[in-house]
Amino acid sequence: MDLLKSAYGMLPRRLLGSRSFRGPTERGEQVVLSTKTAVSSLLCAAGSLQPCSDVSELSYYGLSPPVYPSPRGQGSTSVRWASAFGQAGALVSQMTVEEKVNLTRGWPGTCVGNTGEVPRLGVPALCFADGPDGIRGQEFVSAFPAGIHLAATFDRDLMLQYGRALGAEYYGKGINVALGPVAGPLGRVARGGRNWEGLSNDPYLAGAGMGAITRGIQDAGVIATPKHWLLNEQEFRRRWTPDDGDAISSNVDDRALHELYAFPFMDALREGAGAVMCSYQRANHSYACQNSKLLNGVLKTELGFEGFVVSDWDGQMSGVASANAGLDLVMPNAGYWGASLLEAVNNGSVSDARLSDMATRILASWYYLHQQTSYPPPAIYTNLEQHFPVDVQADHAKLIEDIGAAGTVLVKNVNNTLPLKHPRFLCVFGYDAAVKASPWHNRDRYGGGYENNHGWNTFNGTLITAGGSGSTTPAYVISPFEALQARVRKDRGVLRWDFYSDDPTAYLNAEACLVFINAYASESFDRPSLTDEFSDRLVLNVASWCANTIVVVHSAGIRTVDAWITHPNVTATLFAGLPGQESGHALASILYGDVNPTGRLPYTIARSESDYGALLNSSAPPGDQPFPESNFTEGLFIDYRYFDQHGIEPRFEFGFGLSYTQFAYSNLSANILPTADIAEYPDGEIPIIQGGHPSLWDTIAVVKCTVTNTGDVPGAEVAQLYLAVPGAGVGSPVRQLRGFGRVGPLVAGQGREVVFELTRRDLSVWDVVKQGWRLRRGRYAVWVGGSSRDLRVKVEVVVE
Structure with missing residues (x-):
């Protein structure tokens, strides 16, 4: 016990209010320290545990080690950053403490996030906007394929073109900071609600996408914001709430942290990323936006990050602790900063040097992208405002169609069922075929918030994106039904359809029956299943009488198919992902052979959900757990690595895809x-x-x-x-x-x-x-x- 007291005495004072350790916090709450998880690392730090060099032991049963002070950005990583820091430093040196504090916080405004401004020095408010695959909630913008769909192309050139087109739309709307791309979550949890925003379950493939998209966005003059740093791998208990208490703690060993979860962010940083967004959840028991090891240690020291760290919206959990741990900008409002940060600087809890570094990093990114000269003013409006809309779509529809086709994965094709040979009689079944399928669901899909824009999901039409802050607002949607109808009309054929029933009418003269199903996901919750009974029943009912049943799955992630994939009448199956607004055109080009499929699965599809083991569901202990934990005890073994390690035969493996x-x-x-x-x-x-x-x-x-x-x-x-x-x-x-x-x-x-x-x-x-x-x-x-x-x-x- 004396040794334990000694270990507690080693805690740096600045950590005691960080919600990493539970004592009095800035919320005025009392928090209980988990003895098993905290004490081991403290004793290790005190020199009492032998396996201190085994960082996995420290991580699973301990806390993130403190790393202070926060490194000052100095522009030492490149000539371009040096120039940006020179200009930013000169400007910050002219600012008062109050002006510097004003730069570090969000303010209400037209954009999703708006920084403070310094009018007397010509520093405008910077405009932040969602999302990683299109500008959300705006008019005359494009709905690009989702990140997981882009990853399925396995094509670096398309990834770069995607980034440049996306960046051009952000620039055209006067948005300074694009909130993307995404590599967190990486996809550790098979049912994870936001896996679709990311760029596959593999760190190398995700890294290629992160680097290319970051480069493309910033080639257009827009600051890219790789997110979510780090270990944001589930939606269940992902953030602190008054009802549930603390967020999940993602407890990971040091090797997995580097070789899996930080790995793809390295590519984005190498391409000059000007910002990084920290995540909601705890990481090894310390909230990610005040985790000094992740921010000061790994990101700013080890990886040489020169830009600014911005909190996820309302993700800041402390004031002084987050400032000293490396957070530079809080969104969307003042959070625990504003006047409180001014007070902390005045009383020495946060140094003026740290505050100056925050302001300098923000402005250095602004200068790094040359946004100080002739940058368009924000053209962001609500639907209730009358305005002159700025059209930024350009010719991006062609790129969206190309990526949509390139990311479509053919996984079954018996006896060359595909491509279609100009059939004269086609049947189209399923809620996913048309833009709006069901008469009893009237949700507005063209909003932009969580309430009214949860993707084109079950019974609400074809799925081109998924839900939450990463969703898109297309100017239009080309549905599969629309594109197929145009093809059949050109061939002077017959088309029959049923979007509603799970047991549609049989048409025995049909040459082929296309069944459209989908698998939806969203921010804020994890998927309840990797399949659904209605869709499986629909496929089986059609296959019971149609000898040439072709199944198309629009999916936000893994979708198991063993309920029907081996049925002899299911002759072809395509995973068509989340292809964006040109969905129908992209799919038709594959179905009719205009494009030979090259898409490859960016994840492993198991024969049974149970094959994913502990990686199937988001994790948290049952019952009332104020401090839930998820121990990443699998180490490096996620997705195909897990299947290889355990000798599990998948239905369709990572990287799989057929051709003609x-x-x-x-x-x-x-x-x-x-x-x-x-x-x-x-x-x-x-x-x-x-x-x-x-x-x-x-x-x-x-x-x-x-x-x-x-x-x-x-x-x-x-x-x-x-x-x-x-x-x-x-x-x-x-x-x-x-x-x-x-x-x-x-x-x-x-x-x-x-x-x-x-x-x-x-x-x-x-x-x-x-x-x-x-x-x-x-x-x-x-x-x-x-x-x-x-x-x-x-x-x-x-x-x-």
């Missing part, structure tokens, strides 16, 4: 570059670029492979590279994605070489003892193929 042609792989080679410096980078060296130490991004090895179209029709292949790290211990995946490339389109018989460049980070693991990325010596197994289970060719790379 076939491909062969040959001539695989792998070589360490002769110029590659494989020596470890110096310990403790401060990163000089955003995204980590610069040598992490050096190309170490090159893998080459020839892909040949062995079929009869033109098509493109998505070649995927997986590798196994040598000597990384039992906590390492069997294999993990470390490269992908789109090859083609190739005509029949044509071959082309695909080249994969592997960086130091790709070949490294996070060393919890050394607290750095380490390149392992030994033989790296490298596979290239069509999915995580379709591994065609193998080679080894030797690092010595």
Whole structure:
């Protein structure tokens, strides 16, 4: 007990009001400290526990270690940041304390978020807006495919074009800060309500998307805001509420934190992200927006982040503690700052240097994107205001259609059912086929809030997006029914439909029956199931009489299909994702063969929901638990890594997708570059670029492979590279994605070489003892193929 008291005495005073430890808080509440979860780390810090170097032990049973003070942004990571900080610093040096405080808080205004302004120095209020796949709640804007759909393209070029188009619309509306892209949640929980906003369940694929979208948004002059930093992996108990109490604590080990959850954010930072949004939930028992380890330690020190950290809306849980832990801007109002922050600076609880750093970081991002010169004024309005609308749609509809088609995944195609050969008699069934299906559901889909814009979900029409702050407000929607009707009309055929019934009328002369179902999800709650009885019954009823039943699933994430996928009359199945406003055109181009499908699953589809084990549901203890916890005891083993580790056969594996042609792989080679410096980078060296130490991004090895179209029709292949790290211990995946490339389109018989460049980070693991990325010596197994289970060719790379 004396040792325990000593450990408690070690707590830095600034942590005591942070809601990480429960004593008197700034809410004036008393909070109980969980002895098992807190005491172990305190004793470890006191030098009493042997496995202190085993950070997984510290993380599962302890707290985030304190990291203070908050690093000052100095523009040291690039010439461009140096110039931005020079200008920002000069401006902040002219400000009063009151003016600097005003910059760090939100104010009411026309935008979702609005910063304070300093009129006498020409600093305007900055405009923030949702969301990651389109500007929410506005007119004359585009509804882009969701992040999960974009990830299914496995196409870096489309990801970059997506970011640039999205950024152009934000710029055109005068929005300074776009709240996206998303890599948190990563998709740890199969039923997670916001997985669809992110860019797959794999950190490498998500990182590719995060980097490309961030670059594209900022190429347009808009500040990108990668979110949610970090470990925001479920909606259930995700935030503090008066009724439930504290948010869930995501308790993760140090290696998984780096190799899974922070990994994709590194790509966004490397592309110069000007802002990062911290999340609602607790992380290792400390709220994410006041977690000094995550903000000061990992983000601002280890990853060299120069921009500003903004809270999720109403996500700030303390005043002094959040300021000292690295939060720079609170939204949407003053939160615990405003006059209270002014008081804290005046009494020394928060230093003037920390306040100046907050203001400087915000303005540095403004200068970094050159928004101080000729930036359009905000053109954000409510539906009740009369105004002159600013049309920012440009020609983005074509890109939306292209991405919609490229992210559509064909998972079953018996006897070349698809593409359709100009059928003269088609049946279309299901609530998801039309824009508005049911006469008894009259929800307004064109709003922009949570109440009236929960996506185009069950009985409310075709699903093009999902719900919450990431939803979109399309100028129009091309439904599958509209697009198919145009095709049938052109062929002078017959079309029959039933959008309402789960047992529609049989038309025995139909050449094909298309059944449309969907799987909806939303912010604020996790999915109750990965299937639904109505949809399964609909498919089975149609298949009972239609020998050519084609199922189309618009889905916000994983959707199990074993209730009907093996039925002999279900001849083809497509996962059509969340394709955005050009949904029908994108789908029809695949169905009729205008486009050969290249989409690949960005997650694993199991045979049964139980196959996901503890990763199926959001977690929290049963009963009245004021401080719920979710222990990420699976470590690195989520999605396909979990299935590989446990020898579970999926229905459709990560990376899977069929084509209308076939491909062969040959001539695989792998070589360490002769110029590659494989020596470890110096310990403790401060990163000089955003995204980590610069040598992490050096190309170490090159893998080459020839892909040949062995079929009869033109098509493109998505070649995927997986590798196994040598000597990384039992906590390492069997294999993990470390490269992908789109090859083609190739005509029949044509071959082309695909080249994969592997960086130091790709070949490294996070060393919890050394607290750095380490390149392992030994033989790296490298596979290239069509999915995580379709591994065609193998080679080894030797690092010595």
